[in-house]
Amino acid sequence: MSTQQSTPPADGLVRGDDGLVRPVWASVHDDLRRYYDTEWGMPVRDERGVFERLALEGFQSGLSWATILRRREGFRRAFAGFDVETVARFGAGEVERLLEDTSIIRHRGKIEATLGNARAALALRDERGPGTTLADLVWSYRPERTPGPRTAAEVPTQSAESVALAKELKRRGFRFVGPTTMFALMEAIGIVDTHLLDSHRRGTSGVWNEDGTPAPGGAQGHTPS
Template sequence: MTDGTEPPSLVVGDDGLARPAWASVHEDLRTYYDTEWGLPVHDEQGVFERLALEGFQSGLSWATILRRREGFRRAFAGFALEPVAAFGEQEVAELLQDTGIIRHRGKIEATIANARAAIALRELDGLGPRGDLGPGSHLGQLVWSYRPERTPQPAAPAEVPTTSTESVALAKELKRHGFRFVGPTTMFALMEALGVVDTHLLGSHRRGSSGVWAEDGTPA
């Protein structure tokens, strides 16, 4: 505790590295924070996986999703778009019995619908905030086209935003193309996970480590 009432913004581990409290509780969260969260992901399949997991996380803790990640990968064909897009009612019924994932019909059906929508994006023209993404572009390129000019500089957890102008616009664009479970808060969390924005706390050993953003919030 810093003043007897509030937890510290950063926790220094036995390795001498400062992390936010959420990444300092369990080894799996620590590893995820240190090696993956906020590092750039651009490829279509990698972005689709994280989009799906963020959708499943809605209303749950990230630890719950992270500890079922291999179950999700197995259940959803490694998040390869074409196999998931081909899932039908039989696969949905099987997934609803799969204890290795979150058995939520709406989220399962949304993941299948989102695979189909992501495939359809490849054929479309005029995607993105500037309308400059044409046929052959994919989900990863679309998400990254909403990268802001600056990224937040939070010094404490309370200063980390949960939405942004860009996440609102991205959510609207994805919904327009048939994506589900892609609200502005979920899209901001996706942007954080992919490195599109950097919300590592100032003073964290990961701040500015993505190669996308400098510590001062400007492009690297």
């Protein structure tokens, strides 16, 4: 496990026993460290992957990410691997079953929102044409630059793009998709890079350079009006 100081440093970073610099939140437990090192901020561009993370961010609301991460396999089993078409077919019986499933967060509103979001994702395919998915829509809100926080206090909690994305998703029937939740999603799947400048993960996704400019070959989204 990475070493954590009893008093968090002012910049929000700690150096682990392996010599790598991480934010404090990713240095508390081995599972958080592995998630940070291997997954958080790496690009996820497929519909299933984006739908899973959209659902998990919704379930995380009001809870710690560690709580969600430790139940991730339970969520995957409960929601059919987050296959959009399968989850969209879940009905009242599945809701009651999920409310009895101790391997997930048993919150009726969040469960029902996940089912509704799967149906909205299917409707999105029809509205936007063949080959266009939830992932395509979410990634279209990639900004022209990404933040360059040096300290934890400088990491934003939302952006003009996350506000616009939340508004668009709500218009299309999605729930639990507020601007802060959508910014967290954008961080998790690589649309923005909020790794602190001195973190070993800064600029490693292939989407963004360390200075916050787009990496070569990265497709740009649009700037919200």
